[in-house]
Amino acid sequence: MLRPEMASKATRLRALALYKELHRLGRDYEPSYDFHGKLRRLFEKNRNLTDDEEIEKALRLGEYIKNETLALYSLRKYRYLKRMYPSNSTTSDT
């Protein structure tokens, strides 16, 4: 991931870590959505940011997408399991 020489090393590392994490998450996404393609394009679109606040905003958006995707996976898995292994009890509080 290319960034201008002046960019702070810390934010560069954060951006790299975020990209790797999102890339790994994207493996389980619906293939027709092209998660990896979109991920790459979004990062590339922001490659030349220099303003600290804009960089923070972009990183926060990335974190948000990561959390949303995680929540989506969690829900999908839980819903499947709940359907396959329903609570037997008639007086369950679930």
Add this chain to the structure above:
Amino acid sequence: MRPSAVQLLNILVPIKRAVDYAVKIRVNPEQTGIDLNVKHSMNPFDEIAVEEAVRIRERLKDAVKSIKVVTIGPPKSAETLRTALAMGADSAVHVEIPESAPAPEPLGVAKTLKALIERQKEGVDVVIMGKQAIDDDAGQTGQMLAGLMGWSQATFASRVEVDPEQKVANITREIDGGLEELRCNLPVIITTDLRLNEPRYASLPNIMKAKKKPVEKLTVAELGIDLTPRLETIKVTEPLKRVGGGKVANVDELLAKLKEAGVTGKRA
């Protein structure tokens, strides 16, 4: 075999690398089993078990001496162990079986776990494992292990509270008709139900850190166990295809068909 001294807990979490929940299961062409050339991942109920062990430590802090995960499986099962280590386990044991070997049966697994527990110099106080694996749905291993060890057991746990000082565990179980509360003396075998907790995500940094955690490799021969299957699967077939729904021309026909099917629209 002997529980550890005084108030320190050693927790063992057996896990299984099972067919991933999202995979569409297909019967293999020979009709001897399912197509195993698909994505595998940690059995979801075992994820819940690992999570519960980690949460017990978060609550009891230093009272938990170790969380050890174990799996019996082919070389690829090492990845599953790494995920468990990334979630918070301290160390792992990989009882490796050849890729071509038949899947171990619950009794075989239970005997192997018993042999492993007896090897633990520091003893084991709590065994937490999934109630069943989503690929075979046997739901037997925990109970068999408890029987072999002569330990207390609490299956389908939806809430676990361990008291190391009293050496008991208070466990709520999900049963038909409601919830049952048990107090079990340690050592105890607990199997996890879906509603026990929501497992944490193993982040990439944690997965990387997990590579440094110790993984002990063993063979079943070293444990003195024979995993030869005692059951022979004769045939595996898919369930009968669902008969498609029919179309109706108008509301009257719909009502007639519903009445035929015994649906009256009145509260039973």
